[in-house]
Amino acid sequence: MTLDPVQQRSLSDQVVERLRAEIVEGRWQLGERIPPEPELMAELEVARGTLREALRALQYSGMLEIRRGDGTFVRATSEVPGALARSGGSLLDVLEARNTLEPQLARFAAERANADDIARITAALATRAAASDEEWVDADVAVHEAVARAAHNPILFEIYTALLPLLHESMRAAQSQEGFCRNEPRGHDEVLAAITHRDPEAAAASAAANLAATVEWHEALTR
16 A cells, blocks of 8 residues: 655745734733735735635634625634634534533632632723623623633633533524513623632533523524
C-alpha cells in the first residue's frame, strides 16, 4: 500500500490558517470587528479574491460573521459553533444541551468565583435589567456567559461558548412568543445570590429550575 503524495496547500488555505490563528490567540476578541480588507491584504500580501475566499471559509465554519456594509466580526473562537449551527437543532434540543451544562457551571461558579467574576455577573445582570427589547437577548446571553466564565473550567467554557450563538438565536425567537418572561430570577439573580453566598447546590438548583420552567413554557406553546 503506497501513500498519496503530499499536496501543496492553496494560498487561500494558508490565509485561513493565519486568520484562524489570530482569532484563537486573541488578537481579535469575540464580537470585535477585524481589520478591513485593504489592511489585511497589505499585511498578508494577498489579492482581494484570495482574502475573500478565506473569509468566506471562516464564515462557513462559524468563526466569522460578514455583515454587508458594516465589516467582518469575530463570532466564535473555534469552529464548533459552525458545526452546531449546521446541526439543525430545535429549541428543545438547545434547552436539553443547556440543561446538561448550566447547572454544573453554576455549581462550579459558586465554588470558584472570585471578586472579579462576581462583579462581572453583577454588571451583566444590571445591564439585562435595564435593556430595551432590542438589547435584551444580548444582555441575557452575557449573563450566562459571565456565569460560565466564573466556573473556571476552560474546557467547559469553550464548549458552552460554542453553544452561545444557538442560545442567542433561540432566545431571539422565544422573546416574541406569548408568555415569555424576561425577568425570571431563577437562573439569573438567584444564581448570583447563590454564587455570592458560596452555595453550589442552590446555584445549580436555580439554573435547573429556570430551564425546567422554560421547557414547560415551550411545551405549553406547542400543544
